Amino acid sequence: MVTAEYSAHHLQVLEGLEAVRKRPGMYIGSTDSRGLMHCVWEIIDNSVDEALGGHGSRIDILLHADGSVEVRDRARGIPVDVEPRTGLSGVEVVFTKLHAGGKFGGGSYGSSGGLHGVGASVVNALSERLDVEVDRGGKTWAMSFHRGEPGLFAGDAPDSPFTPFEKSSDLRVVGKVAKGVTGTRIRYWADRQIFTKDASFHLDELVQRARQTAFLVPGLEIVIADERGPERVETSYRFDGGISEFADFLAPDSGLTDTWRLTGSGTFTETVPVLQPTGAMVPTDVERECQVDIALRWGTGYETTSRSFANIISTPKGGTHQQGFEQGLMKVVRGQIDQNARKLKVGANEKIEKDDILAGLTCVLTVRLPEPQFEGQTKEILGTPAVRNIVANVVQRELTARFTSSKRDDKAQTALLLDKVVAEMKARISARTHKETQRRKNALESSSLPAKLADCRTNDVAQSELFIVEGDSALGTAKHARNSEYQALLPIRGKILNVQKASVSDMLSNAECAAIIQVIGAGSGRSFDLSAARYGKIILMSDADVDGAHIRTLLLTLFFRYMRPLIEEGHVYAAVPPLHRVIVVNPGSKPNDTVYTYSEQELHTLLAKLQKSGKRWQEPVQRYKGLGEMDADQLATTTMDRAGRTLRRVRVQDAEAAAHVFELLMGSDVAPRRDFIVSSSDRLNREAIDA
Template sequence: MSMRASAERVKHHVVTQAEYSARNLSVLEGLEAVRKRPGMYIGSTDSRGLMHCLWEIIDNSVDEALAGYGQSIDITLFSDGSVEVADNGRGVPIDIEPRTGLSGVEVVFTKLHAGGKFSSDSYAAAGGLHGVGAAVVNALSERLDVQVTRGGKVHQLSFKRGKSGLFQDKGKPRPDAPFATLETGEEVPVVGKAKRGTTGTTIRYWADRQVFTPDAAFLYQELEQRARQTAFLIPGLRITIRDERRLAGTAGEDGPHEEVFQFDGGLAEFVDHVSQLNPVTDVWRLHGEGNFTERVPVLDSSGQAQMQDVQRTCEVDVALRWDVGYDTKVQSFVNIIATPKGGSHNTGFEQALTRVFRKTIEANARRLKAGNDRVEKDDILAGLTAIVTVRLAEPQFEGQTKEVLGTPAARQIVSKVVGDQLTEILQSRKRGVKQQVDGLLEKIVAEMKSRIMARTTKENQRRKTALETSSMPAKLADCRSTDVENSELFIVEGDSALGTAKLARSSDYQALLPIRGKILNVQKASVGEMLNNAEASALIQVVGGGSGRSFDLESTRYGKIILMTDADVDGAHIRTLLLTLFFRYMRPMVEAGRVYAAVPPLHRVEIINPGAKANEIVYTYSEQELHDVLARVESEQRRIKEPIQRYKGLGEMDADQLAETTMDPKQRTLRRVNIEEFEKAEEIFELLMGRHVAPRRDFIISGAEELDREEIDV
């Protein structure tokens, strides 16, 4: 590079720096900041951000209901892409706000950080906090209509990308209709009359497609879940969702679809809905409150902020229940707003659980046979379903999306309320409660032992060499390969089938573990009973990944687990029991698609060939397939060797037949077990294998007429 060129570059750089002055600074006024950086306010501009806008509008109506005003919220998804939220609360104020000279409706929908939730005068506890929700939705809408019913009149005001005015609609409302702006200081136009005492707010808006991605859409399933959740949290509130979009693949594709959510049972009913149907305890309710002092800025009469110490009250309401199993479902809320990432209230809840149960188990260590091991938080949370709610004025959230509660005092208050009331329950002498407490403590201790066993297994048990196989169950016929990905474990029904399978397998990569008869139904049994069951514990030990929440997929000893049972009713039952064990305690294996069911044949048909040519052997796997083969043989005018062999069990096959039909990867058929819908799988396992007999009996009776007795293999 020449010296001249270098000098020119330096000179250009200096000029560029000199041009940076105050003229280069931008000041975004009003709602311009929202439209320029929408992700800062709603997270993203896809379906997630579109749904966040809808939550902002719905939550305003919910806050009215939470404050005791209004008992119904109606949500409608229209076919033109708009959405409407209507409530029967007090209605947005329509009078003029003196400092801005704007109507209350304009202040709420056009001014950031403006609203009625900066003090506790209008809302003692509310989900709204920053005063930007409605204004953000308005800024990101092509059109937004607000209809307010107050004082016997119906007022209406519209906005076009944040500007207030009225659309001159002819027929159905649409965003591209002629629009007339409203002058500053004008009152909200009256468009009709209303019955005396009737109040409420109706908001309909069209999201701005200039802002949101083309594929952004309102997600009915999320809306349904949120409506149900809110109805549980505010007993008696009626939420109606109506979908008029007629989208393919939805419940409303053939016409308008409407659902109503109203629950009077509150949190107890919420826990029943969320939890499994195999309880160890009843639903326990924990109530209480605590006071704390918070230093916050308070607006004086002139609008100036002054720091003051304010007394706050934090109300705590918790419903919880333990179920058989190890899944934990804890949902937390602050003033009806879900906090999926937790926060100080979650921390206080978990601290109280850990503290109380550790103290109780240590005091009863000898009776519970807990030894000197210490119970951990995860042992206590196993099988827990809990709804944790707190209500307080002006909560501190981390960001506008309100996913984490930051108010420090909530941790101590929740911890004390939960700790005191849970201790009272655990020390109760009432017969029914005491039985539940004893069962729960035994479950927690069993979870602790299971965790310790899994940790020990993970530390000490890797793929064993030929000299180390003595640590495995004696009945395991292991394979020689140390390649986990390509190794297979066949769980074989009975010792007779084991003998044949040993001759049929490839011992390089196929291992065999026999089980005797029908193993323990772990859906009904406790963790302790499962660990004490010889067949179940041997299977968990051989698989090598541990059990329950501590199951480690990377530590497993085999790439495939293949359930090889007889092709009869008992074999199907044993396979179901084994699948229940995997689903309940080794679920990652199923989720990874590493559990299979072997498909042994039902019949062996020998077709006679003329002359010296060897007879043809055909295996069939169903009665229909057998009939099809026999019909083909008859049409070809050939004969079969009688009798047709019908396999009643794996032990009836010789080694060559078993290898050819069921074990040789080149010829066998396997059925992979997977979980497409987790919640549905939970319900089915509980229905078919759970403790409660009545639902299972009803299921059998309801399907009895559809059963063909000819298909029963007895």
């Protein structure tokens, strides 16, 4: 039975952990899915730190069907001997004492992600149950905890009867292992008293982070097994190419330069309190070394993809290392452009800005240093001040050497890079100059818009809707079905250009793409201005068949690549026209009812329901193969009238994952797409093909 009171033996320990339970957001950021995932990585990062130190080359992460998470490694194992100051075993100290661990400068870790000594103990405090097993010294040691308090469970479930230790804790020996075998296994059940009801472990996020860590620690294999579904799903990652391979993986476009590697180091002195054997904290000047490793490349696009890490811990909000990188980068590139201003045709009043240099850049920035200062336990921002100048100096030295290199490839690539930066600057200045001409025009000013556009009358952008319609036949019906006060129509002929493979110039010279950009009126690429868009909703209205889906995908690719803020802010929709029209026969003189269904399953469900209630329907059931088959009333009722239509909002919850999918399905690299088609062929429903 779970006791309501804590034992006196652990009163001091649990006072600290009770603070964690009262203010969990202070330690894990939030109590939703994000905080739940943070707990997982607090445990995994401990194993990664061991791998960084050369101990263990594999980490297993298991998502069990009962909602628990287990992390296994073959590192040195948590110490099991007694810690002299507390009289507790190393295992108990790690999991019950805040600010306790092996990462406070004692020599166990040169650089690590865990710094504050609170990760494992916080996860323990926020767990309904946590079990730990350690292989060390030829034995397997075990201990269990209930909401931070050590004791014994009478069963395997988290709600099994629990008996806390009263006088002294017991680190049990539960088995034997071969000599030299070491490792740690931690399994915990998150406490549902703490986390929100909808908090859950996201496999995609876990996989993405595991892949990222495998890139950052060459030679480390990370295996994720998800046992929550009907079948066990296992994913494994191991990369030996380091961050150069990571930068190539992240790059969303074809390369303008090779992937350059900038490496170096610097030292700095900081005053830190050092714990003495007597227990006193004495301020001491300590010399630190900061190692810098950067992989970067410029591509032909304008997107900037940047990842920064301190001791392999992701710092999504940047910090002093990111500031130093941008400082050094801007100084070198601006200096090179000033030296070549005449050749590059740069005027005296034309100034290079940071965004001009970062356009098309893919960068992975890593620094490693002992005891870095982070802002908060979530470690999203690096705060060590000295790192800024060290990173800036490394970037300036290495990049200057690249720009002044006598090698033919380096000369060619740096020349292309400078041309690109200057072109970005000129495009930015031009876009700003002509920004006012991109504003929404009134009816008298709209003569320059495409003749095939059937515009609406309202000047209220928020209320206006632009329907991009497939084909002239559907356009004719849509003109009669629309509300011309606020609904505009733009027809496109067939399938537009695949802009994922085409260059910017090819895209702009394509009549259909140019018409769409011109009608929306907010520009494209880096110059896109969402506030200048002429319509509040962009609705893609294509046939409910394979060709219609393909056209919709091509249009979404155009929006994703060149007008992404429209998708990110939820302005792009897909119309949902019905697939079937069922006329239900009513007895006597009562008019027949018309019911529309939007999928095969919905149709079968409707027919079964009608049959069960003894109702008849006209045969054959009409199957719409195109928008042109509907009359104006049907199209208005089902697809265009706000009162009865269904719209599917297009969202980009994970822009990076979406970019990879677009590149796979629509990019110029054929081999991965062919592999995807072959591997997914068994999921194809042949009856769904309209052939």
